[in-house]
Amino acid sequence: GNSVTQMEGPVTLSEEAFLTINCTYTATGYPSLFWYVQYPGEGLQLLLKATKADDKGSNKGFEATYRKETTSFHLEKGSVQVSDSAVYFCALKDDGGTSYGKLTFGQGTILTVHP
Amino acid sequence: GAVVSQHPSRVICKSGTSVKIECRSLDFQATTMFWYRQFPKKSLMLMATSNEGSKATYEQGVEKDKFLINHASLTLSTLTVTSAHPEDSSFYICSAGTALNYGYTFGSGTRLTVV
Numbered sequence: 001g002n003s004v005t006q007m008e009g010p011v012t013l014s015e016e017a018f019l020t021i022n023c024t025y026t027a028t029g030y031p032s033l034f035w036y037v038q039y040p041g042e043g044l045q046l047l048l049k050a051t052k053a054d055d056k057g058s059n060k061g062f063e064a065t066y067r068k069e070t071t072s073f074h075l076e077k078g079s080v081q082v083s084d085s086a087v088y089f090c091a092l093k094d095d096g097g098t099s100y101g102k103l104t105f106g107q108g109t110i111l112t113v114h115p
Numbered sequence: 116g117a118v119v120s121q122h123p124s125r126v127i128c129k130s131g132t133s134v135k136i137e138c139r140s141l142d143f144q145a146t147t148m149f150w151y152r153q154f155p156k157k158s159l160m161l162m163a164t165s166n167e168g169s170k171a172t173y174e175q176g177v178e179k180d181k182f183l184i185n186h187a188s189l190t191l192s193t194l195t196v197t198s199a200h201p202e203d204s205s206f207y208i209c210s211a212g213t214a215l216n217y218g219y220t221f222g223s224g225t226r227l228t229v230v
Contacts, residue, residue: 034219036221041224041226042223042224043119043121043208043221043222043223043224044159044208044210044221045221046219046220049219089158089159101147101164101212102149102161102164103149103159103161103210105158105159106158107157107158108156108157108158110156
């Protein structure tokens with residue numbers, strides 16, 4: 001079946017530091033990949049997505065590249081801000097087979113950014 | 116953009132009572148809605164997939180008689196937790212999709228506390 005593995009958290013950084021959150025996946029088909037962000041007490045917001053190999057998703061200074069050869073979709077940001085403190089989820093959507101349309105989530109990574 | 120409204124945001128109920136959570140797509144017609152449960156510091160667990168006008172499809176291990184899902188229209192799905200117990204306390208999140216944004220748009224979540 002499909003699975004998503006994220007780096008263990010929590011991650012604590014100082015403002016303006018470089019961020020990397022690793023994400024690798026296992027899928028039987030050709031999935032689309034996503035990063036979602038969840039602020040305290042809220043639902044999930046789509047941060048960025050990539051639908052095929054070598055695509056780069058980007059938004060709000062965050063970016064991630066769909067690497068089929070390494071089955072990875074690592075999230076990066078060059079300079080984090082305090083307002084980026086949240087939980088980040090990597091997810092995949094399998095567009096084929098019995099899992100059509102369903103999202104499979106990683107375990108989430110808590111990011112805390114200090115001033 | 117697509118907006119999903121989830122209500123209530125918080126609810127406290129007594130053990131043995133039932134609680135209904137609503138998920139509405141405000142500016143699009145959602146042919147499919149997903150219901151997730153999120154445990155503290157854990158990822159999202161898909162509970163069921165509901166398609167408008169048909170019975171929900173539950174994930175393995177989810178009690179369909181306890182978590183009643185109704186998707187009577189293209190803009191509304193409800194999750195009813197019946198005979199709630201303290202172990203049902205959790206954060207429940209819905210997600211609504213169409214052909215354009217299948218599974219992308221999440222509600223803000225409902226914090227259920229059973230006392």
